[in-house]
Structure formats: C-alpha cells, structure tokens
Amino acid sequence: MPALRILVTGASGFLGGYVQSAVRAAGHESLTTACRSGDAAVDLTAPGIAAALAQALRPDVVLxxxxxxRLADCERDASRARAVNAAAAEALAERFGARLLAVSTDLVFDGRHAPYGALDPVAPLSVYGLSKAEGEERARAHGARIVRLPLLFGPDPHGRGASASLRATLQQGQVASLFPNEYRTPLHAADAAAALVELVVDPAGPGLLHLAGPERVSRWELGRRFAARHGLRLDLLQPVECLDPLRPRDVSLRGDVLVTRSLDAMLADG
Ligand SMILES: NC(=O)c1ccc[n+]([C@@H]2O[C@H](COP(=O)([O-])OP(=O)(O)OC[C@H]3O[C@@H](n4cnc5c(N)ncnc54)[C@H](OP(=O)(O)O)[C@@H]3O)[C@@H](O)[C@H]2O)c1
Incomplete structure (x- = not known):
C-alpha cells in the first residue's frame, strides 16, 4: 500500500501518542491536530474547521x-461535551465521509447486558456516554466509520490511562481504591493504535466495530495483576465497591478484530 497522509485529531491525548507512533511504524505520514498543539492547533467545535483542515493538511484519511x-468534565458541562463529542464528530464526517474513522467507547452501554457486540443497542448512563453515542449516530449518518474502544492502559509520561495513573499513585505511597464490581475488557493503547491504523487506511471496511482486550477483568483484578507484575506495593491496593450510578458495572466488549497478545503480555508492557 502506498504511504497515506493520516490526520490524527486529539493527537496530544493519551491514545494520540500511540497512534502517531503506529502511523509511522506502518510507513504512513502522520498529520496532527489538537486544541493547543499539532500541525494545526484548532478547536474542532469552531465553524468551518473541517474544511480548513482539509485544505491546509490535505489528509487522505482521518482518525x-x-x-x-473525562466523565466529571462532561457532567459539569453537558453542552460543551455534546459540542466536542457529537457536533465536532459530525462536522468532520460531513467533510470526510467514509475516510473518517472516529473512536467511541464501551461507556455507550449501561452494563446490564454484557458482553456487548457492535450491533447491540446503546444505553448510556453518563453525559460522556450519551455525547459519544450521539457522535456515533451523527457521524455515521454521513458515512463515517466508528470503532468502539474498551478501557485503555499503557505507559504515559503524563500519568494518563489506567496503568500509568495507578503506577503514579502507588509510587507516591498513596492508597489506590479499585472497583471489584466494574468489569471491562482492557486493552494496551499500543495494540489499539496498531489496529486503528490498519482500519483507517481501508475506507471500505466495516461501518461499526468493537476493539476488545483479550480478557474480561474487574478494575480490581486489572490493578492487582499490573502491580504484582511490576513489583509495586500491593498493600496500598484497596478494593472499594463502585456505587456510582454513572458507571456501568460490566461493559465488556465482544471484539471484531483479532488481538494477538495476551493480557499478561500487555500488562508486562504496561
Ligand atoms: N483512554 C481510554 O481509556 C479510552 C477508552 C475508550 C475510548 N476512548 C476514546 O479514545 C479517544 C482518545 O482518548 P484519550 O484518552 O486519548 O483522550 P485525552 O487524553 O483526554 O485526549 C483528548 C484529546 O482531544 C483533544 N481535544 C479535546 N477537545 C478538543 C477540541 N474542542 N478541539 C480539538 N481537540 C480537542 C485534546 O487536545 P488538547 O490536549 O490540546 O486539549 C487531546 O488531544 C477519545 O475519543 C475517547 O473517547 C478512550
């Protein structure tokens, strides 16, 4: 396949760094945008931005x-959450159609009917989940493609993501409370990024699919396995039941893409 110009929005975020590396590793050119950095630093909610990006950066495809x-930010400002997570996704989809692959989340589900396949009905509990579900629908109406992701983890210089934040907490000698009653299918961000790059370069690919990690585990089990593997202090881990009505209890996904690494191999890389 010839090298493509791949525009990555949200490039400064936790997943964005992994995606930029995966784009380069696959021999493509990575063009980046975020609010405050990138080849074009733009607020995607501003009018006309999709056309301006298309003209300035001339991407072949867009991830x-x-x-x-963040759930709490979305609860605090629901209209901003809808503008960023739904309206901006639609504006990009209007411009790029099937050349746009937008990522969504397992949190579009309510957690009562896991494991979830891509065609199962969404029922979000939080403003975040609701705004992402609305973004899916509005983007798909213009032919864009959607990939739902599970909880992501992996090293991060800013302590973002499920494992880096736990590592930072334990290394500071602080207690980490982990939910034994919240189940996910966690995935290393590097594996997610590699799969996303394979998917975005094929605009004829499926319109809606799930990327899932190799195992269904609770947040508690994930944290314990990660901490044990990295010699972190297990005595600082504390199981605490999640009572938050905004957090679904089991949003394990049935994956549509084969993930070859085991969860333990991913955690070793965590
Ligand atoms: N992390 C996970 O576990 C996870 C799980 C499932 C799905 N996802 C999905 O994966 C995607 C990436 O997540 P992430 O964890 O990497 O997020 P993140 O670390 O919070 O990064 C968000 C990115 O979006 C950019 N951004 C936010 N508002 C913007 C706006 N109005 N205009 C332009 N750029 C804007 C930020 O730019 P600035 O840095 O300049 O503000 C940043 O680059 C999201 O769509 C998320 O819903 C993530």
Whole structure:
C-alpha cells in the first residue's frame, strides 16, 4: 500500500501518542491536530474547521480521537461535551465521509447486558456516554466509520490511562481504591493504535466495530495483576465497591478484530 497522509485529531491525548507512533511504524505520514498543539492547533467545535483542515493538511484519511474524555468534565458541562463529542464528530464526517474513522467507547452501554457486540443497542448512563453515542449516530449518518474502544492502559509520561495513573499513585505511597464490581475488557493503547491504523487506511471496511482486550477483568483484578507484575506495593491496593450510578458495572466488549497478545503480555508492557 502506498504511504497515506493520516490526520490524527486529539493527537496530544493519551491514545494520540500511540497512534502517531503506529502511523509511522506502518510507513504512513502522520498529520496532527489538537486544541493547543499539532500541525494545526484548532478547536474542532469552531465553524468551518473541517474544511480548513482539509485544505491546509490535505489528509487522505482521518482518525478522529479528539474528545472531552473525562466523565466529571462532561457532567459539569453537558453542552460543551455534546459540542466536542457529537457536533465536532459530525462536522468532520460531513467533510470526510467514509475516510473518517472516529473512536467511541464501551461507556455507550449501561452494563446490564454484557458482553456487548457492535450491533447491540446503546444505553448510556453518563453525559460522556450519551455525547459519544450521539457522535456515533451523527457521524455515521454521513458515512463515517466508528470503532468502539474498551478501557485503555499503557505507559504515559503524563500519568494518563489506567496503568500509568495507578503506577503514579502507588509510587507516591498513596492508597489506590479499585472497583471489584466494574468489569471491562482492557486493552494496551499500543495494540489499539496498531489496529486503528490498519482500519483507517481501508475506507471500505466495516461501518461499526468493537476493539476488545483479550480478557474480561474487574478494575480490581486489572490493578492487582499490573502491580504484582511490576513489583509495586500491593498493600496500598484497596478494593472499594463502585456505587456510582454513572458507571456501568460490566461493559465488556465482544471484539471484531483479532488481538494477538495476551493480557499478561500487555500488562508486562504496561
Ligand atoms: N483512554 C481510554 O481509556 C479510552 C477508552 C475508550 C475510548 N476512548 C476514546 O479514545 C479517544 C482518545 O482518548 P484519550 O484518552 O486519548 O483522550 P485525552 O487524553 O483526554 O485526549 C483528548 C484529546 O482531544 C483533544 N481535544 C479535546 N477537545 C478538543 C477540541 N474542542 N478541539 C480539538 N481537540 C480537542 C485534546 O487536545 P488538547 O490536549 O490540546 O486539549 C487531546 O488531544 C477519545 O475519543 C475517547 O473517547 C478512550
């Protein structure tokens, strides 16, 4: 395949760094945008931005990662969450159609009917999940493609992601509370990024699919296995039941893409 110009939105985010590396590793050119950095630093909610990006950067395909991704931020400002997670996704889809692959989340589900396949009905509990589900629908109406991701982990210089934040907490000698009653299918961000690059370069690929990690585990089990593998202090881990009505209890995904590494191999790389 000839090298493509791949525009990565949200390039400064946790997943964005992994995606940029995966784009280069696959022999393509990575063009980047984020709010405050990248080849073009833009607010994707501004009018006319999709056309301006198309003209300035001339991407062949677009991997749309940018999002208001923290649950609490979305609850605090639902209209901003809808603007970033739904309206901006639609604006990009209007411009790029099937050349846009937008990522979504397992949190579009309510956690009562896991494991979830890509065609199962969404039922979000939080503003974040709702805004992402709306973004999926509005982007798909213009022919864009959607990949739902599970909880991601992996090293991060800013302590973002499920494992880097746990590592930072334990290394500071602080207690880490982990939910034994929240189940996910976690995936290393590097594996997610490699799969996303394979998918984005094929605009004829499926319109909606799930990328899932290799095992269904609770947040508690994930944290314990990660900490044990890296010689971190297990005595600082504390199981705490999740009572938050905004957090679904089991959003394990049935994956549509083969992930070859085991969870233990991913955690070793964590
Ligand atoms: N991390 C996970 O576990 C996980 C799980 C499932 C799905 N996802 C999805 O994966 C994607 C990436 O997540 P992440 O964890 O990498 O997120 P993140 O670390 O919060 O990064 C968000 C990115 O979006 C950019 N952004 C936010 N608002 C913007 C706006 N109005 N205009 C332009 N750029 C904007 C940010 O730019 P600045 O840095 O300049 O503000 C940043 O680059 C998101 O769509 C998220 O919903 C993530």
């Amino acid at each position: 749309h990662l940018a999002a208001m991704s």
